[in-house]
Amino acid sequence: MRTPILAPVKPTVTAGEANKKGNHRMKVILSQDVPKLGDAGTIQTVKDGFARNYLIPQGLATEATVGARKNAEQRLHSIQRKVEREEEAQKSLAETLNGMRIAITARVGEQGRLFGSITSADIAEKVSAAVGQEIDRRKVLLDEPIRSVGDHQVTVHLVGKLRPVVTVAVAGEQVEEPVVEADSGLIVEPVSDDETEDLTEA
Secondary structure (H helix, E strand, C coil): CCCCCCCCCCCCCCHHHHHHHHCCEEEEEECCCECCCECCCCEEEEEHHHHHHHHCCCCCEEECCHHHHHHHHHHHHHHHHHHHHHHHHHHHHHHHHCCCEEEEEEEECCCCCECCCECHHHHHHHHHHHHCCCCCHHHEECCCCECCCEEEEEEECCECCECCEEEEEEEEEECCCCEECCCCCCEECCCCHHHHHHHHHC
16 A cells, blocks of 8 residues: 655745735835935835835935944934924924915916916015015925915925915916917907007008
8 A cells, every 4th residue: 555645734824924025124224305205314114125126226225234223313313403403493483484375476368277387486485575584495395386376275394393384375367368260270469459549540
């Protein structure tokens, strides 16, 4: 009688272990501010592939070795103390900005469309004039330029946790749009009242 050959028993792998194997993570130290991830100098835990294929090659981060982590933590403590001092110094400005309403007039056509857009630089200029202090356009947080009239809530990131919100009220200034003749495709500019009188006299 032949002894049956038994297949080797595979070790049981839990769902959690399987997830860990397919989703390796590593600690990195950010060399620059990375949106939605963290500020420069902070230690972040990210997917291994994201770190090795993007962050590190792009110079946005370095691998957080034991020695590097220790140095980074010391720098972070120093930076944190500096930020706390700056927060205290700009606390009054933050209170002034929070809830402030600034008005910007933009050209719009007959259909209410905004010609161009309102950028962070435009808002920074208006806010700077209002408070009598230079506000860097990079501190004005806009996901995209403003392209419509009305009130828009905009955050100004001064420093650390100081993120006052200002209301940008965009008002439309009506501008006549050229008339396009359907048959010829020619663009006819609107004629002013003075020009109409000249034509009548001629």
